[in-house]
Amino acid sequence: MDVRTELQHSWIITVKEFRQLSRKKALMVPLFLFPIIMIIFFGYGMGGTVKDAPILIVNDDTGTASNSLIQHIGSYTGKYGGEPMFSITYTKDMSQSKAESKIDAGWYKAVLLIPPDYSEKLAKNESVTLILLTDSSDTTTTGIIVNYMKQLFSERGSVSLNVPNIYGDLEYLDFLTPAVIALTIFMGSVATTGSAIAGEKQDGTIVRILMTPVSRRAVILGKTIYQLILQLIRAAILIMAAYFLVGFHMNGSWLLVALVLVIFTLGGVGMGIVMSTRVNDMESFFQLNMLVTLPSMFITGVFFPLSSVPDWMRYIAYLLPLTYANDAMRTIMIKGQGLSAISTDLIILSLFALITFTAGVHLFRREA
């Protein structure tokens, strides 16, 4: 059979899959809505607004440029208007360690340290760094404060903010979004591939297809093309939702994100095929699916950093491919790093895809 015909056959299968998807309105909810709801829920649940948060401003500035900054902070009322967000206390000549002890004592949610040369440097258009100390035991409030301050300073060109020790901890939404995308693509590709084949086994349609001149290879390719398109669309919708609804910011390369997702989707499709060959109907597939994919959701650090879990849990996480997808996605999307930073992740994900896909094709060939 020549390549052209094979590809034509594959495309017929791809189109068929999309047509079937368009008929399953109920599937749209888990496919598209759940992940968006998850992001909004966590985005606002962890975000939301704050009022009258006590903060201390240690203003050592010898000039006057800091006045407008302080005024701005003092009068800020948050996204939804109403009462001022902060209740501010001013002081000067306080060391960083002294300021930290004030936070420890619970007097303030945050301390902003303005250096003596603030006005001077600003006037010369040199870069100047302010330090923001936060109470990391209250991630919700401090998260909002940090976000607000970051935004405030991003409007002031050369001013940058140093927020010690809060990385990955406080900006929960930024931490969450890349992993939710990876999770969504993983669960989605495994479940839709596997359940579709299980369903086709159940009603016998796969046998009819396999009795036509279409090769098994073409059937698998058609289903894979469908999954790649579907999952990339889902990822794009999710990223847009995160951007427009909860203000997620993408720092890295779209191309790398797409690369990671394509490889990961292939792995998911392979895994779905393997799982579908172990069952004869949809219901048993979904039981198996729960068993196989659910642990990934809780163990791989989608919702919390792996550094915060006990060792035994971390070791299990290292065995699960989602862990590496999460890491790759975060490295690209939050840290904005390049290919070399995710090369280990990519190698492991490619291996995962290769193994599941080979096994899937092999088992699928022996089917029926």
Add this chain to the structure above:
Amino acid sequence: METIIEVKDLVKVFHSRGRKITAVNDVSFDVFKGEIFGMIGPNGAGKSTIFSMLTTLIKPTNGSIKVAGFDADKEDDKIRPIIGIVPQKLSLYPDLTARENLELMGKLYSVPKKLMEERIDHYLQLVGLGSHADRFAGGFSGGMKQRLSVICAVLHDPQIIFWDEPSTGLDPQTRQAIWKLARKFNGEGKTLVFTTHYMEEADNLCDRVAVMNLGKMVALDTPENLKERSGSTNLEEVFIHLTGEEVRD
């Protein structure tokens, strides 16, 4: 008579959960071009398994199959385009309409678009589904599904039609219609191979009948000869005589 299917020493052994099941046990027979060939036998006799091997879906454990001169093992890509298959499980996509199911099959058999649409309309009318073309197959009655399933198998104008249990679970009217359809296809020169549990169906339709039991072919002859040989007037008795009275699982 010209032979169109040649089966020699066919064996199929399944390994399922550590158990060995010999579904087809050393079966040899020929099917002639243009005949209606019936396979009859109780549940589990191995009829569908033989079908799966004849249609190149699964490989025999042993033995050889030739369909229209092509070897089923090595030349399955030559066989597939010239055969049409109506599986026992009706195998229709419930979430596609009747027409979409048909178009899918037409495309997979590479029937040119215009010809395909013509045939789809023609066959839908022929089996009385013209007004249901755009309904989902999932909502069809058993009889409608069987009729749709048949025409799914003939869009590419196959030389041989394999039809696994054409009339199981259908009402008498639908059965009559199905038989009429079978004779019509046969009249167009197509060879028909089908399986059944019903003696009257075999008696009515077949030029020759193969009686299967526990993976073996216990008889193969015209319905008349079979009746004569066992000295009875109906095939039902022949069947019980040949395969025994006990119920299979």
